[in-house]
Amino acid sequence: MNELTRLNASELAGKIHSREVSAVEVAQAHLDRIAEVDGTVHAFLHVAAEAALESAGLVDASIAAGSAPASPLAGVPLALKDVFTTSDMPTTAGSRILEGWRPPYDATVATRLREAGITILGKTNMDEFAMGSSTEHSAYGVTRNPWDTGRVPGGSGGGSAAALAAFEAPLAIGTDTGGSIRQPAAFTGTVGVKPTYGGVSRYGLIACASSLDQGGPCARTVLDAALLHEVIGGHDPLDSTSIDQPVPSVVDATRIGAAGDLSGVRVGVVRELGGEGYQPGVRASFDEALAQLEKLGAELVEVSCPHFEYGLAAYYLILPSEVSSNLARFDAMRYGLRVEKGASAEEVMAATREAGFGPEVKRRIILGTYALSSGYYDAYYGQAQKVRTLISRDFTAAFAQADVLVSPTTPTTAFPIGDKVDDPLAMYLNDLATIPTNLAGTAAMSVPSGLAEGLPVGLQVMAPALGEAIMYRVGAAYEAARDDEAGSPLINGVPEVTR
Amino acid sequence: MTAPTLVEFDEVVERFDPMLGLEVHVELNTQTKMFCGCPTTFGAEPNTQVCPTCLGLPGSLPVVNRAAVESAMRIGLALNCDIAPWGRFARKNYFYPDMPKNFQTSQYDEPIAVNGHLDVVLDDGSTFRVEIERAHMEEDTGKSLHVGGATGRIHGAEYSLLDYNRAGVPLIEIVTKMIPGTRERAPEVARAYVTALRDLIKALGVSDVRMDQGSMRCDVNLSLSPRDSGVLGTRSETKNVNSLRSVERAVRYEMSRQAGVLLGGGTVVQETRHFEEQSGSTRAGRRKETSEDYRYFPEPDLVPIAPPAEWVDELRGTLPELPWQRRARLQADWSLTNEELRDLVNAGALDLIEATVAAGAPAGEARSWWVAYLTQQANSQGVPLDELPITPEQVARVIALVASGELNNKLARQVVDGVLAGEGSPDDVVAARGLAVVSDEGELIAAVDEALAAQPDVVEKIRGGKVQAAGAIVGAVMKATGGKADAKRVRELILERSAG
Numbered sequence: 001m002n003e004l005t006r007l008n009a010s011e012l013a014g015k016i017h018s019r020e021v022s023a024v025e026v027a028q029a030h031l032d033r034i035a036e037v038d039g040t041v042h043a044f045l046h047v048a049a050e051a052a053l054e055s056a057g058l059v060d061a062s063i064a065a066g067s068a069p070a071s072p073l074a075g076v077p078l079a080l081k082d083v084f085t086t087s088d089m090p091t092t093a094g095s096r097i098l099e100g101w102r103p104p105y106d107a108t109v110a111t112r113l114r115e116a117g118i119t120i121l122g123k124t125n126m127d128e129f130a131m132g133s134s135t136e137h138s139a140y141g142v143t144r145n146p147w148d149t150g151r152v153p154g155g156s157g158g159g160s161a162a163a164l165a166a167f168e169a170p171l172a173i174g175t176d177t178g179g180s181i182r183q184p185a186a187f188t189g190t191v192g193v194k195p196t197y198g199g200v201s202r203y204g205l206i207a208c209a210s211s212l213d214q215g216g217p218c219a220r221t222v223l224d225a226a227l228l229h230e231v232i233g234g235h236d237p238l239d240s241t242s243i244d245q246p247v248p249s250v251v252d253a254t255r256i257g258a259a260g261d262l263s264g265v266r267v268g269v270v271r272e273l274g275g276e277g278y279q280p281g282v283r284a285s286f287d288e289a290l291a292q293l294e295k296l297g298a299e300l301v302e303v304s305c306p307h308f309e310y311g312l313a314a315y316y317l318i319l320p321s322e323v324s325s326n327l328a329r330f331d332a333m334r335y336g337l338r339v340e341k342g343a344s345a346e347e348v349m350a351a352t353r354e355a356g357f358g359p360e361v362k363r364r365i366i367l368g369t370y371a372l373s374s375g376y377y378d379a380y381y382g383q384a385q386k387v388r389t390l391i392s393r394d395f396t397a398a399f400a401q402a403d404v405l406v407s408p409t410t411p412t413t414a415f416p417i418g419d420k421v422d423d424p425l426a427m428y429l430n431d432l433a434t435i436p437t438n439l440a441g442t443a444a445m446s447v448p449s450g451l452a453e454g455l456p457v458g459l460q461v462m463a464p465a466l467g468e469a470i471m472y473r474v475g476a477a478y479e480a481a482r483d484d485e486a487g488s489p490l491i492n493g494v495p496e497v498t499r
Numbered sequence: 500m501t502a503p504t505l506v507e508f509d510e511v512v513e514r515f516d517p518m519l520g521l522e523v524h525v526e527l528n529t530q531t532k533m534f535c536g537c538p539t540t541f542g543a544e545p546n547t548q549v550c551p552t553c554l555g556l557p558g559s560l561p562v563v564n565r566a567a568v569e570s571a572m573r574i575g576l577a578l579n580c581d582i583a584p585w586g587r588f589a590r591k592n593y594f595y596p597d598m599p600k601n602f603q604t605s606q607y608d609e610p611i612a613v614n615g616h617l618d619v620v621l622d623d624g625s626t627f628r629v630e631i632e633r634a635h636m637e638e639d640t641g642k643s644l645h646v647g648g649a650t651g652r653i654h655g656a657e658y659s660l661l662d663y664n665r666a667g668v669p670l671i672e673i674v675t676k677m678i679p680g681t682r683e684r685a686p687e688v689a690r691a692y693v694t695a696l697r698d699l700i701k702a703l704g705v706s707d708v709r710m711d712q713g714s715m716r717c718d719v720n721l722s723l724s725p726r727d728s729g730v731l732g733t734r735s736e737t738k739n740v741n742s743l744r745s746v747e748r749a750v751r752y753e754m755s756r757q758a759g760v761l762l763g764g765g766t767v768v769q770e771t772r773h774f775e776e777q778s779g780s781t782r783a784g785r786r787k788e789t790s791e792d793y794r795y796f797p798e799p800d801l802v803p804i805a806p807p808a809e810w811v812d813e814l815r816g817t818l819p820e821l822p823w824q825r826r827a828r829l830q831a832d833w834s835l836t837n838e839e840l841r842d843l844v845n846a847g848a849l850d851l852i853e854a855t856v857a858a859g860a861p862a863g864e865a866r867s868w869w870v871a872y873l874t875q876q877a878n879s880q881g882v883p884l885d886e887l888p889i890t891p892e893q894v895a896r897v898i899a900l901v902a903s904g905e906l907n908n909k910l911a912r913q914v915v916d917g918v919l920a921g922e923g924s925p926d927d928v929v930a931a932r933g934l935a936v937v938s939d940e941g942e943l944i945a946a947v948d949e950a951l952a953a954q955p956d957v958v959e960k961i962r963g964g965k966v967q968a969a970g971a972i973v974g975a976v977m978k979a980t981g982g983k984a985d986a987k988r989v990r991e992l993i994l995e996r997s998a999g
Contacts, residue, residue: 085558098557105551107558204558210799240562240801322799325590328601329555333661345596345659372592372794381796 001036001167001496002029009076009170009224016075019063023056023075027119030077034121034168037497042143043153043163045082047122048089052077059117072227072251074117079169081160082123083130084215085204086110093206094126094156096139097330097337097356107204108236109173109215116231121169124159128358129327130177130208132156133430135184136421137360144417145188146494147455151414154184154430156208160218161188165494171228172218177208178315179410179434181216182446186409186458189448189490191225191475192218194434196465197441198243201236209322210241212315212438220491222447222476223258226250229468245466253469257476263297265474268402272308273433279412281452286408289449289459289478292485293406296477301402305394307387311436312428314387317371317380318439323361324368330356363424392440399464404474407433409446409458433460443468447475448490449482456490504759508683508751511723511758517685518731519678519750520720521629523696525671525706526639526713527570532667533638534561534604539669541712545662553667555599560800563588567669568611568804570705571636572814574671575612577699577821578631583611585805588636588798593791596659597641599666605637607795611804618823619695620844621687624837629692630676641666671706685721685754690747693717697743698822710741717746719774721753723761732757733767737781740774748779756781829853833862846870847884854891860898868894872912876919889918896925904985910934936985943976943984947992950975961997969993 004012004026015021031049038044059075069075080086083093085103092098106114113120127137135143135158145153146166153162157174161184164172174181176194185192193216200215207213217228233247267290274286294300332338332352333345341351357365371380398405410430420427437444442465446458459478463471483489511517532539535552551559572582586609590602615631642665647657673696681688697708697715708715717740722732735757740749757767772781820828829849830840843849848869855865869884873894877884897914900906906914906929917928929935950972951958960968969990976989 085556091557093557101557103551103556103558105556105559203560206557207800238562239560241799321796325592325602325794325796328592328594329557329599331594331596331601333596334554334599335556346594349594369794372796374792374794377794377796 002032004029005033005167005170007170008221009073009219010221010227012076012170013069013073013227016059017063017069023059023119024053026075027052027056027077027121030121030169033166037166038168040144040149040497041146041162041166041168042141043079043124043159043166043168044122045092045094045125045140045159046089048120051088052119052121055114055117056119059119062117069117071116071118071231073171073231075119076171077119077121077169078113078171078173078228079122079124079160079163080110080113080120080173081126081157081175083126083175083206084109084173085206086120086123089120089123091123091206092140093130094128094138094140095356095358095361097352098335099139099337101336103204105204108201108238109232110204112232113173118171118231124157124163124172126159127156127180128361129206129323130156130175130180130213131323131360131364133179133183133427134415134417134420135159136417137358139358142417145414146497147188147414149497151416151455152187154187154410154414156180157184157192157218161185161190161192164188164190164218164220165491166497170220171224173215173228173232174218175205175208175213175215176434176438177212177214177319178438179431181218182409182434182444182458182460183430185218185446186448186460187414187456189456189494190218190220191222191445191447191479192216193225193229193445194437194443195229195233195468196243196443197438198239198241199247199443199466199468200232201239201242203236203238207322207326209319210326211322212319214438220489222445222472222479223251223254225445226254226472226476243466248466248468250468250472253473254476257473258480260477260480261297262293262474262477265298265404265470266301266402267293267298267474268301268303268398268405270308270398270405270407271302271304272306273407277411277429277432278408279452282408282410282412282457285450285452285457286459289406289482292481293474293478296481298474303398303401303405305391305398305436307390307394308436310387311391311439312432314384314391315431315435315439316367316428317384318388320364320368321371321381322368324365324372327357327361327365360424388439391436395436395440395442395462395464399467403463403470404467405462407460407462409433409460413452413455413457437462441465443471445471445475447479449478450486450490451493503756504763505752505755506758506762508755511754512683514726515723515754515758515761516679516726516728517681517750517754518722518724518734519675519681519685519689520734521675521678521689521692522718522720523673523693524716524718525574525673525700525708526715527567527669527671528704528706528714529564529566529570529669531564531566533564533567533636533669534667537667541707541714543664545660545664548664549666553599554663555601561604561798563801563804564669567636568806569814570669570703571611571634571671572806572811573703573705573818574673574700575615575634576811576815577703577818578612578615578617578634578673580612580615580631580634582806582811583609583613584808585609585803586611587803588801589795590798592794595640597643597661597663597666599641599663603637603640604798604801606635610635617692617695617699619688619691620823620826620841621684621691622841624841627681627684627688627691629678629688632674632676634671634673637670637672639665639668639670686747686750689719689750690743693746694743695822702819702822704819710743713741716741719746719749719753721750721757722767723754723757732761733769735767735770735772735781737772737774738784741776745774745776749774749781752780833866843870846874848874851885851891855894855898858892858895860895864898865891865894868898868915872915876915887919888921889915893918893925900925900929904988905929905935907936907982907986909982910936934983936983943980943989943992944996946976946979946984947972947989947996950979951993951997958997961994966994969997972997
């Protein structure tokens with residue numbers, strides 16, 4: 001393994017900008033690493049070696065000409081979840097129905113990455129249309145967890161998280177609809193951030209559930225995530241739900257946090273998250289994290305969010321409803337798979353959708369179609385929206401008592417491949433602690449908090465809408481203290497990937 | 500299928516009360532589409548006015564066109580509607596190849612404008628009030644062209660071509676409340692309403708309202724109930740009604756058809772029917788035995804529309820003079836009776852007369868020229884009045900020449916004939932044809948003296964106080980001058996010169 005791939009994004013950026021190494025060398029080191037391990041990990045669906053080297057070359061030329069770097073991350077490689085449209089690479093959303101599709105346009109996130117001089121290495125694997133918690137629902141094969149290749153990396157953004165943990169990329173982009181950034185981060189010992197709804201443009205993000213989806217940064221450190229957050233965040237006139245306000249200053253907040261003082265910060269412990277159903281090792285890691293936060297000067301307060309227990313049920317009505325409508329456009333008329341079966345448009349549509357969608361996607365389309373049906377709408381979709389409001393109120397009340405809330409990110413550590421793929425309900429429980437944030441449109445992140453039986457555990461830090469600064473501050477302070485006490489970052493303990 | 504039994508219209512009205520409802524779709528003339536920046540020009544090459552959003556490509560998102568919202572609010576305000584202070588778009592879910600997302604983004608239970616009315620003028624000059632339920636925004640679909648097969652319909656076609664240029668063009672749908680009490684005037688009320696709505700939207704300048712191009716489309720809902728029973732009947736919804744005349748014919752036909760069904764002991768089926776322009780009849784389309792389940796839900800990709808009161812007030816201030824306000828003003832200014840006003844409207848002369856008046860002519864004369872001589876000319880040429888090759892300014896100039904005595908009425912008609920024949924402006928025609936009245940006083944006096952000398956008996960009568968006898972001399976002078984003399988001045992001269 002080339003040592004360059006062990007470096008964090010901020011370290012790489014420093015070396016590239018000071019011309020100690022070239023962006024092309026850095027890109028090449030990561031492409032070599034992908035060639036070395038991705039046969040096993042399978043984080044990538046598409047590797048764009050040529051485009052990556054070309055992009056890196058432009059950064060080197062610009063720096064050599066004496067120009068200031070386009071951004072603090074110019075020249076640093078990144079792995080992009082295959083749910084964002086890219087005009088120069090295929091975009092599949094992990095689905096057979098989009099196999100080989102080349103979008104004619106770039107997602108806003110892709111545009112911002114390019115403008116920042118970030119090297120896009122390729123597109124990462126995911127559960128089909130971001131529906132799943134293990135990446136086993138990808139039409140293109142499972143991604144393996146670098147900590148234990150017999151286990152899942154989480155999902156839906158398992159490819160992005162595994163790429164970070166396998167040192168195939170120092171930065172990645174994910175999307176989080178019910179935990180798809182945070183849960184894989186927890187399973188792989190990396191950092192994942194779900195920004196405030198509307199904080200990162202959804203233009204060019206292939207929709208799962210429009211009112212819940214949010215793109216966000218993934219990295220191996222809180223600082224790297226913050227640097228990436230500031231690149232991709234901010235208002236986009238092409239997304240009506242994008243917030244027309246400046247991106248919170250998360251890099252500054254991270255540097256303040258890393259100094260290690262949380263005195264005066266009130267940290268709320270959510271009573272409903274972390275009890276029954278949580279693996280003992282996860283629970284123990286969480287307790288250690290609480291002690292650590294207290295040592296940093298934070299004041300721990302217990303808060304109650306009584307409606308969180310209905311979150312999962314509400315989520316599995318709202319999400320499928322939106323999915324059933326969002327995925328209606330895949331009808332073989334304009335792009336993607338087309339199964340020529342039968343004489344009418346209706347028959348071709350039905351045959352294409354039958355062949356192109358996997359079982360989990362079909363399950364949710366059927367659920368959502370039912371939930372929106374006349375006569376059932378009020379009982380299902382309508383009722384779920386009311387629960388959503390109650391959960392938002394729970395957050396509002398809790399944030400009156402605390403600056404941030406904390407919980408374990410997931411009830412368990414990474415589970416073996418195949419363990420839950422035939423048991424949707426068990427799979428859905430993975431997102432118990434992450435879903436309330438999506439329903440409320442608030443912000444949350446997962447930071448590594450140690451190991452349980454040799455597998456990574458994540459600490460979830462939740463903040464109010466647009467409260468990213470305090471969230472990053474707490475995350476960075478905790479990360480620094482934990483790494484300090486353990487003697488090294490958790491990720492350094494990841495075993496070398498074996499074939 | 501057997502041909503339907505049609506009942507004579509008079510009998511229908513004797514035995515049934517029609518209940519009318521009209522849904523009109525208007526394509527706005529905004530520069531860009533409802534949710535993206537694509538142009539909306541009619542008639543472009545297929546699939547050249549498209550982008551990821553209006554093609555519904557994965558990842559694309561809609562952004563509401565502010566100009567379309569303004570147009571919708573202005574239509575609502577002009578229809579005396581309340582403007583909703585808060586409302587969301589909804590998704591209407593159904594599969595159809597010319598609909599790129601397989602849902603239409605529309606307003607469902609939160610329309611932008613509600614509870615208005617439109618007063619329409621009927622042929623006898625009376626006014627009928629049509630209550631408006633709502634006006635809401637939505638996006639148009641693309642167009643399917645079915646190739647092969649005999650009818651151009653999807654059934655029997657070999658393949659279909661899809662053009663998405665129209666997909667996403669902003670539409671306003673204006674829905675009336677049920678219109679009761681129209682009786683035998685139902686066809687007329689329907690036509691008058693669509694006419695009034697078209698004129699209103701034209702005056703607002705928010706749509707081309709061309710029924711022939713599909714920028715205004717009308718669906719006619721009609722049911723019958725036994726006369727004076729007050730029991731609501733089952734309705735049919737007739738689509739594809741694409742001219743004002745067709746609106747009237749469709750209502751008339753459906754009344755006769757439904758009466759035939761009911762009098763034959765049958766029941767009217769709730770269904771969509773299509774109007775056949777050629778035969779003036781309707782044919783059954785899709786059955787609506789159960790209402791389709793569109794699974795409406797609020798559009799999560801858009802934020803609610805919440806127009807502040809100041810914005811609404813500002814738009815209210817931009818409303819132009821509306822057709823009925825203008826009619827009332829002109830009726831008062833020109834002292835017209837209802838019938839006179841109606842005739843002017845029917846003749847299509849209102850704009851022309853107003854422009855002629857604006858160019859300086861008195862209203863009476865302007866009206867007289869357009870409804871009498873020019874209408875005759877238009878009729879004999881077989882063209883609409885406003886297509887005669889003469890401008891209101893030119894008519895005003897002719898009227899001015901008469902007023903100043905440079906032309907008399909007979910000459911003026913010749914000048915107008917010259918303009919219509921393409922001989923140039925009124926002044927050009929006067930010069931080229933030598934049509935100016937004789938204004939050389941000396942020449943005129945000589946002609947008068949000559950005529951007086953030729954008829955000494957008449958001179959005697961005048962001198963004896965019979966002034967009206969001068970008429971005979973006037974005629975002689977006019978003859979002598981080839982009709983180019985100012986008759987009034989001639990009379991004055993005769994009295995002057997015969998006084999001795």
